[in-house]
Structures are given as structure tokens and as C-alpha cells.
Amino acid sequence: MEGLLDFVLRDILTRAGGIDRCVSEFIRVNNTLLPARTFERIVPELLNGGRTFAGVPVRPQLLGSDPQCLAENAAVLAGLGPFGVDLNFGCPAKVVNRHGGGAALLEDPELLNRIMAAVRRAVPAPMPVSAKMRLGLHDDLRAEECALALQEGGAEELVVHARTKADAYRPPAYWERIADIRAVVKIPVIANGEIWTVQDAQRCRALSGCSALMLGRGMVTDPGLALAIAAQGPGACGAADASDAPHIAWNALLPLVADFWLLARTRLDRKKQAGRLKQWLNFLRHRYPQAEQAYLELRAVSDVQQIDAWMAAQQQPRAALTARA
Numbered sequence: 467m468e469g470l471l472d473f474v475l476r477d478i479l480t481r482a483g484g485i486d487r488c489v490s491e492f493i494r495v496n497n498t499l500l501p502a503r504t505f506e507r508i509v510p511e512l513l514n515g516g517r518t519f520a521g522v523p524v525r526p527q528l529l530g531s532d533p534q535c536l537a538e539n540a541a542v543l544a545g546l547g548p549f550g551v552d553l554n555f556g557c558p559a560k561v562v563n564r565h566g567g568g569a570a571l572l573e574d575p576e577l578l579n580r581i582m583a584a585v586r587r588a589v590p591a592p593m594p595v596s597a598k599m600r601l602g603l604h605d606d607l608r609a610e611e612c613a614l615a616l617q618e619g620g621a622e623e624l625v626v627h628a629r630t631k632a633d634a635y636r637p638p639a640y641w642e643r644i645a646d647i648r649a650v651v652k653i654p655v656i657a658n659g660e661i662w663t664v665q666d667a668q669r670c671r672a673l674s675g676c677s678a679l680m681l682g683r684g685m686v687t688d689p690g691l692a693l694a695i696a697a698q699g700p701g702a703c704g705a706a707d708a709s710d711a712p713h714i715a716w717n718a719l720l721p722l723v724a725d726f727w728l729l730a731r732t733r734l735d736r737k738k739q740a741g742r743l744k745q746w747l748n749f750l751r752h753r754y755p756q757a758e759q760a761y762l763e764l765r766a767v768s769d770v771q772q773i774d775a776w777m778a779a780q781q782q783p784r785a786a787l788t789a790r791a
């Protein structure tokens with residue numbers, strides 16, 4: 467997720483378990499052939515056999531609108547040995563749509579098909595090429611047509627974010643429309659959008675007919691969510707936890723937050739470090755009162771050394787306990 471779920475947060479969240487595969491934030495492709503180092507900067511997992519340090523495969527995602535240019539870039543990317551290549555047909559950002567990319571392409575199924583076919587031809591046959599789409603740009607009338615165009619172009623798998631671009635990120639997600647898409651395509655479909663709890667996951671599965679789910683903001687807010695969903699099994703439909711209680715206790719999450727900070731401090735631009743921690747705390751505080759407290763304490767702090775000291779102070783009670791044990 468561009469600007470939010472990058473390699474730093476992927477590393478941390480995949481340690482929490484329950485995730486079979488990640489898709490990277492989009493890599494924008496327009497008119498140039500990106501060098502390998504650009505792909506490796508955005509998806510450094512490519513230097514680790516394509517996996518996060520917890521061992522979860524990462525599929526890099528490309529975003530663009532020119533079939534030839536996307537195909538040439540996909541070929542370079544494929545040479546770096548990723549776990550497949552994903553194409554973005556869902557981004558709602560104005561700057562992206564103005565250049566005909568992301569969700570804007572859902573107005574033109576014929577172009578979707580040409581993009582997918584060109585990328586499919588450019589990537590070695592055993593390597594999967596998948597796509598992520600919204601239901602449409604202004605309405606969902608052509609959702610099935612778009613899904614079929616992507617399948618016919620050679621998509622091996624389709625993630626459907628069950629909203630149009632016009633819906634932005636406003637609830638609800640129309641999971642039942644994913645079932646309509648599943649009814650017309652033969653390729654596996656993965657359901658996405660508004661899964662915040664185990665109960666949401668079960669309702670999404672029931673309405674969409676999908677067993678595979680993609681989690682976005684729900685996982686950032688509750689890092690134990692994927693494991694809790696996995697524990698229910700893909701066909702579960704019994705009573706599920708509908709509460710907002712997080713699935714990992716704060717004491718267990720705190721070391722991950724500290725590691726996140728360490729990674730941010732060593733791997734991100736200094737100017738971005740404090741903001742990234744506060745951004746994650748801003749999600750976590752919807753589930754954890756302790757994150758709310760941390761967010762309030764750090765909200766006005768941008769000096770990274772002050773945050774280092776704050777983080778060390780959080781660790782002290784734990785260290786003291788360990789020393790006594």
C-alpha cells in the first residue's frame with residue numbers, strides 16, 4: 467500500500483503470521499525502462515529470494531497504462547526472480563488516473579486486455595501474472611467485462627477490491643459483486659475491502675464465495691488479524707469474534723513496534739522516520755488504548771532522538787522483568 471505498507475511494515479506484519487503472500491505497493495511505470503535497482507529499492511525482498519525475512523513471498527505490483535512499456539518493465543522485473551508480477555487497475559489517485567492509469571483503465575476493458583496480454587507475453591510462462599481491480603470507475607456496470615478482459619489477457623488470478631473508484635474507501639464494500647465476477651471467470655478470485663474483524667472475513671467469504679482474502683488497513687490496525695482469520699479455517703461459518711479487541715496483546719506487539727522503529731531509523735529517509743511511526747500508531751490506536759496514549763505523547767514530536775528515548779523507555783519494564791527472571 468503506497469505510502470503506508472512498504473517493505474518496513476511488510477517485514478513487521480509478516481512476522482505476526484497468518485499471511486501467505488504479500489503484494490507490494492505499486493511501482494509506477496511511465497515511458498521509461500526502470501533499472502533493476504529501482505525495483506530492488508521499492509521491493510528489497512527481491513534481494514532476499516523474493517521473501518520477507520519471515521519467509522513470506524512478495525509479489526511486486528506495477529502501475530501504468532502503456533502495454534509496451536509495462537511489458538518491457540515487467541521483463542526486467544521478472545529477471546529479478548519475484549513471486550510473480552501483479553498489475554494495478556484500482557488506484558483512485560487523481561494524478562494516476564489523469565495519466566490513464568489505475569482505476570481509470572476500468573473504462574477501457576479492451577486496453578486492460580492488451581496490457582495484460584503484453585505483460586503476460588513478456589514474463590516467463592511459469593511466473594504468475596495477476597491483477598488487482600476495483601469494480602469500476604464511476605459505477606460497477608462493466609466489472610464483469612473488465613474481469614473477463616483480464617482473464618482473456620492471461621491473468622492467472624484476480625484480486626477484486628469491491629468498490630468503485632467513486633466509492634473511494636467509504637464503507638461498505640460490495641462483496642456480493644465479487645460473487646458475480648466469480649460466476650463469469652474461471653481464474654481464482656481473491657476478495658478485498660473492509661475486512662477489519664474475523665466476522666467481517668466470514669461475511670466476506672459467505673457473500674463473495676471466495677476463500678482467499680486480501681487484507682489492507684485491517685491488518686495494519688490489528689496485526690494479529692490474519693492469524694486469527696487463518697485459525698478459523700477457510701470454510702468457517704460458525705460464531706466469530708465480532709469485537710474490536712485486538713488479537714495480539716500490546717505487550718507482545720510492543721517489540722514489533724520497537725523493531726519497526728529500528729528498521730525505519732536504519733532504512734528510511736530521516737525526514738520520513740517520525741511520520742511513519744506516527745502513521746502506524748494512528749492505525750493501531752483504533753484497537754489499542756496504549757497506542758492511543760503513545761500517539762498522543764508523540765504526535766507533536768518530530769525529533770528522532772526524542773523518539774529513540776521514548777522507545778527505549780517503553781522497553782525498560784520488559785528488560786527489567788527479563789533480568790529478574
Ligand SMILES: Cc1cc2nc3c(=O)[nH]c(=O)nc-3n(C[C@H](O)[C@H](O)[C@H](O)COP(=O)(O)O)c2cc1C
Pocket residue numbers: 467468469470490491492527554556598627635658659660661680681682683684
Ligand atoms: C494508503 C493506501 C495506499 C494504497 N496503495 C495501494 C497500492 O499501492 N496498490 C494496491 O493495489 N492497492 C493499494 N491500496 C488499496 C488497498 O490495497 C486495498 O485494496 C484497500 O485499502 C481496500 O482494502 P481494505 O479495506 O482492507 O483496506 C492502498 C490503500 C491505501 C489506504
